Amino acid sequence: MERRTFIELLGAGTLLVPPLACKLRGPIAAGPTNLNGIPTTCELCPNKCSLLAVVKEGRLAKLNPNPENPKSRAMLCARGNAAIQQVYDPDRLKQPLIRAGERGEGKWRPVSWDEAFDFAANKLKAVKEKHGPEGSLWSSTEGFQEVFFKNLGQAFGSPNVMRHPTLCLASMTLAYSTTFGTVPSFDLLNADYVIMAGANRFESIITPDTMDLIGGTMERKAKLIYLDPRFTVTASKADEWHPIKPGTDLAFILAMLNVILTEERHDKAFVETYTLGFEQLLEHVKPYTPAWAEKETEIPAADITRIARAFADAAPRAVFYAGRRSSWYTNDFQMRRAQAILNAVVGNWDREGGMVPNRKVAKGEFTFMPWDDPKASRVDEVEKAFPLANAKDGVYLPLRENVLKGTPYPVKAWMIYKQDPMHALPDQGKTLEMIQQMDFVGVVDIAMSDTAWYADVVFPESHYLERTDPIEVMPGIWPAAVYRQQAVKPLHDTKPMLDIAQGLAKRLGLSDYFDYTIEQWVEAEAKELPVPNGMEHMRKHGVVGFEKPKYGTTRNAVHRFVTKSGKIELFSERLQEAGHDPLPVYTAPAQPPANKFRLILGRKATITHAALTNLPWLHEHNRENDLWIHPEPAARLNIQTGDLLEVSSTAGTVKIKARVTPEIRPDCVFMLHGFGKKSAWLRRVHNVGAADSILLETAWDKVSGNAALHETFVKVGKA
Numbered sequence: 001m002e003r004r005t006f007i008e009l010l011g012a013g014t015l016l017v018p019p020l021a022c023k024l025r026g027p028i029a030a031g032p033t034n035l036n037g038i039p040t041t042c043e044l045c046p047n048k049c050s051l052l053a054v055v056k057e058g059r060l061a062k063l064n065p066n067p068e069n070p071k072s073r074a075m076l077c078a079r080g081n082a083a084i085q086q087v088y089d090p091d092r093l094k095q096p097l098i099r100a101g102e103r104g105e106g107k108w109r110p111v112s113w114d115e116a117f118d119f120a121a122n123k124l125k126a127v128k129e130k131h132g133p134e135g136s137l138w139s140s141t142e143g144f145q146e147v148f149f150k151n152l153g154q155a156f157g158s159p160n161v162m163r164h165p166t167l168c169l170a171s172m173t174l175a176y177s178t179t180f181g182t183v184p185s186f187d188l189l190n191a192d193y194v195i196m197a198g199a200n201r202f203e204s205i206i207t208p209d210t211m212d213l214i215g216g217t218m219e220r221k222a223k224l225i226y227l228d229p230r231f232t233v234t235a236s237k238a239d240e241w242h243p244i245k246p247g248t249d250l251a252f253i254l255a256m257l258n259v260i261l262t263e264e265r266h267d268k269a270f271v272e273t274y275t276l277g278f279e280q281l282l283e284h285v286k287p288y289t290p291a292w293a294e295k296e297t298e299i300p301a302a303d304i305t306r307i308a309r310a311f312a313d314a315a316p317r318a319v320f321y322a323g324r325r326s327s328w329y330t331n332d333f334q335m336r337r338a339q340a341i342l343n344a345v346v347g348n349w350d351r352e353g354g355m356v357p358n359r360k361v362a363k364g365e366f367t368f369m370p371w372d373d374p375k376a377s378r379v380d381e382v383e384k385a386f387p388l389a390n391a392k393d394g395v396y397l398p399l400r401e402n403v404l405k406g407t408p409y410p411v412k413a414w415m416i417y418k419q420d421p422m423h424a425l426p427d428q429g430k431t432l433e434m435i436q437q438m439d440f441v442g443v444v445d446i447a448m449s450d451t452a453w454y455a456d457v458v459f460p461e462s463h464y465l466e467r468t469d470p471i472e473v474m475p476g477i478w479p480a481a482v483y484r485q486q487a488v489k490p491l492h493d494t495k496p497m498l499d500i501a502q503g504l505a506k507r508l509g510l511s512d513y514f515d516y517t518i519e520q521w522v523e524a525e526a527k528e529l530p531v532p533n534g535m536e537h538m539r540k541h542g543v544v545g546f547e548k549p550k551y552g553t554t555r556n557a558v559h560r561f562v563t564k565s566g567k568i569e570l571f572s573e574r575l576q577e578a579g580h581d582p583l584p585v586y587t588a589p590a591q592p593p594a595n596k597f598r599l600i601l602g603r604k605a606t607i608t609h610a611a612l613t614n615l616p617w618l619h620e621h622n623r624e625n626d627l628w629i630h631p632e633p634a635a636r637l638n639i640q641t642g643d644l645l646e647v648s649s650t651a652g653t654v655k656i657k658a659r660v661t662p663e664i665r666p667d668c669v670f671m672l673h674g675f676g677k678k679s680a681w682l683r684r685v686h687n688v689g690a691a692d693s694i695l696l697e698t699a700w701d702k703v704s705g706n707a708a709l710h711e712t713f714v715k716v717g718k719a
C-alpha cells in the first residue's frame with residue numbers, strides 16, 4: 001500500500017490531531033458503539049488500546065479505534081494501525097526453527113512443532129539434571145500471554161523468572177510506593193499546571209496521558225513546563241522548555257521544595273494530617289537554594305523560584321508528572337522520591353487535577369494446580385542487594401553480572417518471551433557473552449529479533465490479531481479491563497504462548513499445571529467483571545471501563561497508607577534501615593571529559609523500543625537513526641549533517657551518520673533505539689544505522705537496581 005493511502009486510511013484513528021483530540025476530552029460514555037469489527041486489544045506497546053478489527057473474506061481490512069475504552073478513548077496510534085501489516089509481513093516467523101550453523105550465523109532448519117518441543121525439552125532437562133532447575137533463566141516483557149511463560153518457568157522449579165521493570169520504570173514505582181504505599185496516576189485532563197521532566201508524552205505515548213495533555217494544554221491552556229536536554233515534540237508544545245543539564249533534575253526539585261517550604265506555600269493542613277517527617281524535610285532542603293540549583297541545572301534561579309511559586313499557587317491542580325522510563329541515572333530512585341515528596345507537600349494527593357490513587361476493575365482468577373516454591377534463591381541475589389526492590393521481577397543487570405561470573409551458581413539455559421535483550425539491555429557485547437555461555441537458548445517471538453538470531457530454537461508465536469488472550473486489568477483514574485480475541489486464523493504454522501507452554505510442559509512432566517484451555521481461563525476471569533454476562537460483554541465490546549473518576553476516597557482520617565507508618569512518608573525509616581538516604585540527598589552527576597559527550601536516549605511516536613523499525617509503513621518514517629549533535633561541538637569537530645561518524649564508549653564502537661541540530665544541548669548526543677540490527681531477517685534495518693545498546697555501559701540505580709542508561713560518555717569523531 002502506498003504511504004498516502006495508509007495515512008488517509010488512518011482517518012479518525014490518527015493520533016496527534018489536536019482538534020479531534022480536544023473533542024475527546026473527558027470520560028467517554030460507554031454507550032452503544034458502531035461495532036463494525038471484532039473488538040480486541042493492541043499489543044504493539046504497553047498501552048493496550050482497544051480496537052475493532054475489520055475482517056473481509058478472512059483477511060484483515062482495517063483496524064479502527066474502539067472509543068469504549070476510557071483509557072485509549074478513540075485513539076489508535078500509527079503503530080497500532082500498522083499492526084495489520086505485521087500479520088502479512090513476509091519477514092515474520094512462520095514456523096519453528098532450529099539453529100543449523102553457529103550461533104548468529106543465520107542458518108536455520110525449519111522443523112515441526114514436535115521436533116522443536118522435543119529438542120528444547122531435552123536441552124532443558126539436561127540443564128536441570130546438571131545444575132538443578134535454578135540453572136535456567138526465564139525472562140520476559142509484559143504481554144497478555146506472559147503469564148503462561150512465567151508459570152512454565154516456575155513450574156519447572158526455577159527461582160529465576162526475570163521481568164523487564166528494571167529496564168524501564170522500577171525506580172519510579174519504588175519511589176512512589178515508598179512514599180505513598182502505592183503508585184498513583186496523574187490527572188492531566190484537569191490539571192492547571194504540569195511539570196514534565198524528560199517525559200516526552202507527545203512521542204512516548206501513554207494513554208490517556210498523551211491525549212489528556214493535548215486536551216489540557218491546547219484547550220484548557222494549562223501550563224506545561226518541560227525539562228529535557230533535547231527539544232522534543234513535547235518541548236515544542238510546552239509553554240516553557242528548559243534544556244536542563246543532564247542528571248540534575250533532583251537539584252531542580254530540591255530547590256522547588258526549598259522555595260515552597262521556606263515561603264510556607266505548602267498545604268499545611270494536608271501535611272499535618274497525612275504526612276510524616278515534615279520537620280526533617282524542612283531542615284533538609286534549606287541548603288538547596290535556587291541559586292545553588294542554578295549552578296547544577298543551568299536553569300536560572302529566578303525561573304526555578306517563579307516555577308516553584310506558580311506550582312504551589314496552582315495546587316492542588318498542579319502536578320510534577322512522574323514519567324515512565326526511569327532508567328536514567330544511578331540516583332534515579334532519589335530523584336523520583338523527591339518528585340513524590342514535592343507533589344505530597346502541595347496537597348495534590350487524591351484531588352481532581354492532581355495525583356490520584358489508581359482504581360482497578362475487578363476480574364476473576366482461574367485456579368490451577370500450584371507448584372512448590374523453588375529451593376534455590378535467585379541468581380541476581382535481589383533480596384540481599386536490593387531489599388526494597390520487587391524480588392519477583394528481579395534486577396536485570398546485576399543478574400547478567402552474576403550469570404557471567406557464574407555466581408552464586410551457574411545458569412546455563414535461557415528461555416526468552418517477547419523480549420529482545422540484545423537491544424533492551426545496555427552493553428550488547430556482554431549480553432552476547434551471556435548468550436554464548438549458555439548451553440541452551442530458546443526464544444518465543446513473532447519476528448527474528450537480534451536475540452532470536454542467536455538462539456538455538458525459535459518458537460514463532462501467533463500474532464495478537466490471531467490469538468485469544470487472557471483479560472488484562474489496567475489500573476488508573478479511568479481504569480479498564482480489556483480482552484483480546486482472535487480476529488483472523490493464524491496465517492502460518494504458529495502457536496499462542498499457552499500452546500507452546502503446554503507443548504513443553506508435556507515433555508517436561510509438568511502437564512498437570514497447564515490442564516486448561518484459554519477459553520476456560522478467560523471465562524473464569526470474565527465471571528467476576530462488574531458487568532452482567534461478563535464473557536458475552538467482552539466478546540461484544542472488548543472492554544469494561546469506568547466512566548467517571550473518583551476523587552478523595554483516601555482523604556479521610558481513617559485511611560491508612562500502605563507504608564510503615566500508615567502516613568505519606570516524606571522521611572522514610574524503611575530507607576534508613578536499608579542503609580539509604582531517608583530524604584533525597586543530591587550528588588552531582590559525573591561530567592563527561594572535554595572530548596566526550598553524554599549519550600541520552602528517548603523515543604519516537606512511530607517506533608516501539610527496538611522493534612517495529614522493519615515494518616514498511618513505519619520504516620518509511622524511520623529509515624535510519626542518526627546522532628544528534630549540537631552545532632557548537634560539531635563545528636569544533638568539523639562535523640556536518642550526513643557525515644559518517646565513529647562513536648565509541650568503553651563498551652563498544654559504532655558508525656552512524658551525523659545530524660547537526662540546535663535541538664540538543666552541546667554536552668550530550670542522542671540517537672534513536674531500534675537500528676543497527678544483526679538479524680538479516682530484519683532486512684530494512686539490518687546493518688542500517690547503529691544500535692545504542694552497543695555503546696551503553698552497565699550501571700544501575702543504587703536503591704531499585706534499575707538500569708541507568710544515561711551514564712555513558714562517548715567519544716565522537718568522523719569515521
Ligand SMILES: Nc1nc2c(c(=O)[nH]1)N[C@H]1C(S)=C(S)[C@@H](COP(=O)(O)OP(=O)(O)OC[C@H]3O[C@@H](n4cnc5c(=O)[nH]c(N)nc54)[C@H](O)[C@@H]3O)O[C@H]1N2
Nearest residue numbers: 141167168325418419420424444445446449461609610611
Ligand atoms: N538502549 C535502550 N534500551 C532500553 C530502552 C531504551 O529506550 N533504549 N528502553 C527500556 C524500556 S523502557 C523498556 S520497557 C524495554 C523494552 O524491552 P523489550 O521488551 O525487549 O522491547 P522490544 O524492543 O519492544 O522487544 C520486544 C520483542 O517482542 C517481540 N514481540 C512483539 N509482539 C510479540 C508477541 O505478540 N509475542 C511474542 N512472543 N513476541 C512479540 C518483538 O518482535 C521484539 O523482539 O527496553 C529498555 N531498554
Ligand SMILES: Nc1nc2c(c(=O)[nH]1)N[C@H]1C(S)=C(S)[C@@H](COP(=O)(O)OP(=O)(O)OC[C@H]3O[C@@H](n4cnc5c(=O)[nH]c(N)nc54)[C@H](O)[C@@H]3O)O[C@H]1N2
Nearest residue numbers: 197198199200204205227246247324325602603605608609
Ligand atoms: N512511541 C512510543 N511510545 C512509547 C514507547 C515506545 O517505545 N514508543 N514505550 C513505552 C514505554 S515502555 C515507556 S517506559 C515510555 C517511556 O516514556 P518516557 O518516560 O517519556 O521516556 P523516554 O521517551 O525514553 O524519554 C526520556 C526523555 O528524557 C530526556 N532526558 C535525558 N536525560 C535527561 C535528564 O537528565 N533530565 C531530563 N529532564 N530529561 C532527560 C530524553 O532526551 C528523552 O526525551 O514510553 C511508552 N510509550
Ligand code: SF4
Nearest residue numbers: 042045048049077080
Ligand atoms: S499506543 Fe499505539 S501501539 Fe500502543 S497500544 Fe495504543 S495503539 Fe497500540
Ligand SMILES: [Mo]
Nearest residue numbers: 167168169325
Ligand atoms: Mo518501558
